[in-house]
Amino acid sequence: MDKNEIASWFQGLQDEICAGLEMLDGTATFEEDRWERAGGGGGRTRIIQGDNIEKGGVNFSAVHGTLSPSLAKALQVDDSDFFATGVSIVLHPSNPMVPIIHMNVRYFETSDNNWWFGGGIDVTPHYVFESDAQFFHHHLKSVCDAHHPDYYHLHKNWADDYFYIKHRNETRGIGGIFFDKLQGSSEQKRPLFAYVQDVGQSFLPIYSKLFTTHVSDPFSDQQKEWQLIRRGRYVEFNLVWDRGTKFGLDTDGRTESILMSLPKDARWLYNHTPAEGSQEAKTLSYLKKGIDWTV
Amino acid sequence: MDKNEIASWFQGLQDEICAGLEMLDGTATFEEDRWERAGGGGGRTRIIQGDNIEKGGVNFSAVHGTLSPSLAKALQVDDSDFFATGVSIVLHPSNPMVPIIHMNVRYFETSDNNWWFGGGIDVTPHYVFESDAQFFHHHLKSVCDAHHPDYYHLHKNWADDYFYIKHRNETRGIGGIFFDKLQGSSEQKRPLFAYVQDVGQSFLPIYSKLFTTHVSDPFSDQQKEWQLIRRGRYVEFNLVWDRGTKFGLDTDGRTESILMSLPKDARWLYNHTPAEGSQEAKTLSYLKKGIDWTV
Numbered sequence: 346m347d348k349n350e351i352a353s354w355f356q357g358l359q360d361e362i363c364a365g366l367e368m369l370d371g372t373a374t375f376e377e378d379r380w381e382r383a384g385g386g387g388g389r390t391r392i393i394q395g396d397n398i399e400k401g402g403v404n405f406s407a408v409h410g411t412l413s414p415s416l417a418k419a420l421q422v423d424d425s426d427f428f429a430t431g432v433s434i435v436l437h438p439s440n441p442m443v444p445i446i447h448m449n450v451r452y453f454e455t456s457d458n459n460w461w462f463g464g465g466i467d468v469t470p471h472y473v474f475e476s477d478a479q480f481f482h483h484h485l486k487s488v489c490d491a492h493h494p495d496y497y498h499l500h501k502n503w504a505d506d507y508f509y510i511k512h513r514n515e516t517r518g519i520g521g522i523f524f525d526k527l528q529g530s531s532e533q534k535r536p537l538f539a540y541v542q543d544v545g546q547s548f549l550p551i552y553s554k555l556f557t558t559h560v561s562d563p564f565s566d567q568q569k570e571w572q573l574i575r576r577g578r579y580v581e582f583n584l585v586w587d588r589g590t591k592f593g594l595d596t597d598g599r600t601e602s603i604l605m606s607l608p609k610d611a612r613w614l615y616n617h618t619p620a621e622g623s624q625e626a627k628t629l630s631y632l633k634k635g636i637d638w639t640v
Numbered sequence: 641m642d643k644n645e646i647a648s649w650f651q652g653l654q655d656e657i658c659a660g661l662e663m664l665d666g667t668a669t670f671e672e673d674r675w676e677r678a679g680g681g682g683g684r685t686r687i688i689q690g691d692n693i694e695k696g697g698v699n700f701s702a703v704h705g706t707l708s709p710s711l712a713k714a715l716q717v718d719d720s721d722f723f724a725t726g727v728s729i730v731l732h733p734s735n736p737m738v739p740i741i742h743m744n745v746r747y748f749e750t751s752d753n754n755w756w757f758g759g760g761i762d763v764t765p766h767y768v769f770e771s772d773a774q775f776f777h778h779h780l781k782s783v784c785d786a787h788h789p790d791y792y793h794l795h796k797n798w799a800d801d802y803f804y805i806k807h808r809n810e811t812r813g814i815g816g817i818f819f820d821k822l823q824g825s826s827e828q829k830r831p832l833f834a835y836v837q838d839v840g841q842s843f844l845p846i847y848s849k850l851f852t853t854h855v856s857d858p859f860s861d862q863q864k865e866w867q868l869i870r871r872g873r874y875v876e877f878n879l880v881w882d883r884g885t886k887f888g889l890d891t892d893g894r895t896e897s898i899l900m901s902l903p904k905d906a907r908w909l910y911n912h913t914p915a916e917g918s919q920e921a922k923t924l925s926y927l928k929k930g931i932d933w934t935v
Contacts, residue, residue, distance in 0.1 A: 584876060
């Protein structure tokens with residue numbers, strides 16, 4: 346199985362997900378920007394701005410070139426040529442009862458035979474509904490369990506640690522799974538890819554369920570403002586802590602493709618604290634590590 | 641001249657600036673949060689949310705304690721006790737024709753006799769007016785020239801380099817002055833403090849002029865949207881590149897005081913590009929290093 350097979354499967358996943366999301370939104374289609382990287386390769390950035398998915402991006406890229414010494418050091422590999430491909434998604438819905446979702450699957454290899462997979466999927470509700478969180482984590486657990494009995498436990502905890510806004514002492518949302526540098530012998534490559542494929546293909550059924558459950562929920566102006574405040578936290582995580590974003594911006598990645606993850610609108614109110622016992626306070630109480638949603 | 645004299649002068653500056661800004665806004669007063677730092681010291685965070693100054697903060701702090709080894713390394717001093725005091729201001733006006741402004745003056749010393757001053761003032765117009773930029777830089781140059789013939793040149797260039805959004809290849813605004821680690825012999829301490837004092841006291845006359853010139857300017861919905869987009873860039877600079885913000889968030893500073901710099905509302909539109917020949921495009925053309933506004 347070579348890198349082109351993986352890249353080509355990722356491209357197909359992008360197509361499949363974009364088609365599914367256009368049906369879900371029902372009002373808009375994706376616009377595509379194809380771009381090339383000066384050092385080699387390029388990508389297809391696809392953006393949707395609809396009535397229901399207010400702003401969303403589904404990006405594919407496959408880039409290659411020579412690792413700079415600093416990059417090689419950061420990745421803990423020898424200086425060499427590299428190839429990297431992946432699909433990245435962030436969707437910001439209009440309705441505050443629909444959560445923000447993020448998914449990423451990626452593959453990396455160097456010319457001296459290092460290779461690994463990474464990926465993850467996590468959900469950031471503006472309002473936490475316990476039944477949604479349970480559905481989401483149960484679904485992820487079944488995806489993980491089909492590949493390795495430890496994956497859900499390990500990759501769920503990894504997500505709790507990764508999607509953490511340290512300066513707020515809050516997780517970004519209700520977590521999900523996150524994994525990086527999944528590697529092994531050459532016989533393990535296809536099974537690892539199969540896991541990554543199943544994670545990628547879990548995206549549409551998961552988001553369809555969360556989206557259709559809430560897309561027609563009524564909401565107030567005050568709930569819309571809370572959504573803007575939570576989006577502010579999403580911006581804080583992505584710009585301050587997200588290693589993928591920092592890596593992209595530091596290495597002259599295509600800024601508009603990287604920052605498609607930011608919402609259309611966000612708000613910061615000084616020292617905003619929800620009223621005790623409110624739905625907003627309840628949501629904050631769930632933004633912590635170590636909650637087991639599968640029991 | 642000891643640290644308490646400096647801290648006490650900074651406190652007075654905060655009072656003076658808050659009183660001046662309340663008069664300028666004319667609709668709101670500052671609310672104050674006094675806070676204490678677990679390791680020693682504390683501050684007075686003051687926030688105004690008025691009709692004309694939509695969101696602004698004028699913060700004073702004076703903190704002390706023991707430097708962690710990593711902090712001592714970052715500051716290039718030996719492990720020791722430290723004292724740090726300063727005033728930080730960011731104002732986001734309602735009217736897009738009024739610029740965002742930032743000012744900071746600060747003093748740092750260690751128990752083994754290292755001490756230095758830092759500071760700066762810079763302006764981020766949503767729309768660049770050449771006459772405003774000329775007034776601003778001429779005023780700064782006269783403040784600098786009264787202290788050292790090289791200060792304006794050196795500290796203006798330092799601001800161009802510091803207030804730079806690398807991933808956008810844009811400066812944050814039209815610059816200003818920035819300086820750090822101004823130090824010297826004990827005889828040089830008072831003259832350096834005098835420079836910092838003059839920078840601090842230049843804030844009110846500078847902002848009063850820029851504010852009153854434009855606070856009644858008419859503006860369209862489209863110009864208001866451009867303001868939101870430019871605020872998005874301000875958020876990007878502060879969260880991705882600003883060393884002061886990163887330092888504060890990394891060292892468990894008071895998050896709400898640090899992030900008072902963020903605007904109430906910001907917007908991100910995918911790949912937004914102003915029309916050729918528009919006022920917005922003209923503004924972008926001025927967001928680069930090395931423009932001499934004093935000629």
